[in-house]
Amino acid sequence: MANVLDLHGLPQERIVFALSPLAELGSALHVLAAPAHHPGLHGWATATSSGLKPDLADRLCEAEFLWTSTRCDLLLPARPGATLAEELDLLDRIDDETFVATAFEITCNSAYEVCTPSPLVDEGERRRVREQAAARGPRQSAFVDRMLLDPDGLRAWLRRLFEDCQDAFFGDAWERVKVQLAADARHKTELHRRKGLGEALTAASPALSLDGSGSRILVDKLTTGRASAYADPDDPGLTLLPTAFGRPHLTLAHPVGRRPVVQYPVAGHEAARTLSLQDVQQRMDALAHPMRMRLCRSLARGAHTTSELVDTYGITAPEISRHLSVLKKAGLLTTRRRGRYVLHELDLTAVARLGSDFIEGVLR
Known part of the structure; x- marks a missing residue:
């Protein structure tokens, strides 16, 4: 499975x-809501x-549907500002109909890629x-009733x-992570310029890649x-945002009529293990x-040859070899040669991590 972003002909x-x-505030709020x-x-x-x-905690609970299960597109600006105040000013300039429709786009809309009328007018x-x-x-x-009845007040x-x-927590957190995020963005920009978009994407996340034509991101x-970098004809492009609070999520926003945004977690010690x-x-x-x-059961307890497994389980050598081949192709076996014998052993680290790999995959 994959989402496809069409970039055909888009200038670098x-x-x-x-x-x-x-x-990044949206990512931090998600961490608080879904630790x-x-x-x-x-x-x-x-x-x-x-x-x-208590007052702030209670207000966060009121609005947490905007960032708990899926991030509201309002929190993923396609044209980021230098400060939070600047980005909030940009949000203030969005008309009420668009603001309300976008706020409900994920949590109250089963057809994300279909343009639906604003609930303020329909x-x-x-x-x-x-x-x-x-x-x-x-x-x-x-919360929804308040937004429908008094959108200006709710905004x-x-x-x-x-x-x-x-004031309460994000200012300090942002000061701590913004240097790392700025360095990451500069590094990816330089990779893009010198080695191409494919190198920059795979450096950003193993879950991002270019297809063979070089015109689509998978x-x-x-x-x-499916989304297009030309969704907004007046502002074609793609914005990629690093996050220090986002792992394991790779967030993709591509609302109708707006340039797509990808938020990717900055590389950490776990990045190389992402499957x-x-x-x-x-x-x-x-x-x-x-x-x-x-x-x-046998391979977890120690290394075994094919002939030993044949004797233990009473099936033919070709059948044993076939099963071992499946496990090896999946990256779950280690093999080593001892003279004329080949010893197979279960990779306990890979098996133990499978639960984490599955969780990271479904949360990605």
Whole structure:
């Protein structure tokens, strides 16, 4: 599975690696709302949550549907500003109909790639988003009603919420990570200029790649979709935003009529171990077969030759070899030669990490 971003004919300068304080605030808020997704940030999430004033914590709960399960596109600016205040000013310039429709685009819209009318002007859409919000609980339902009845007031409330987050915890966090993010964006920009977009993409994330034609980006996620760098004819391009709070998520926003945005986690000590979803599927399939599970029992306890496994399990050498080949192709076996014998052993590290690989894949 993959999302496809069409770049055919797009000038190089239209592909931008940049910083966004608002996007990073969105990532940080997601960590606070879903800390189980981010075990590496457990300490930060616990300390920050415990230090929040009750009023701020309560307001964050009211609006958390904007960043908990999926990030609202409002929090992923295609044209980032230098400061959070500047990006909030840009949000203030969006008209009410677009603002409200975008706020509900993920949580209340099952057809992300289809342009739907704003619930401020369409009664059917208004009824539908209220029904969707009611299914998510009274807090989201009340929030949606407030946005529909008083969009200006709710927008001002939301801006104050983000400003209070800046004062309470995000200002310090941003000062700590922005140097790393700026260095990452500069590095990817230089790779793009010197070695091409393919090098810059794979350096940003193993889940990003160019197809053979060099005109489409493939985003390895458990979703399928298509987007174009020309979605906004007045501002064609692609914006890529590094995040220090985002791992394991690779976030792709491509709302109708706006240039797509990719937010990728900056490289850390785990980056080299990231598996493609195809690799994860291959490993799970390899272990699902009953005979291979039985073979793993022996191979986990120590190295064995093919003939030893034949004697133990009473099946033919070609059958054993076939099963070993599947496990090896999936990256779950190590082999070494001792004289004329080849010894096979289960890679316990790879098997132990499979649960984490699966979780990272479905959260990507």
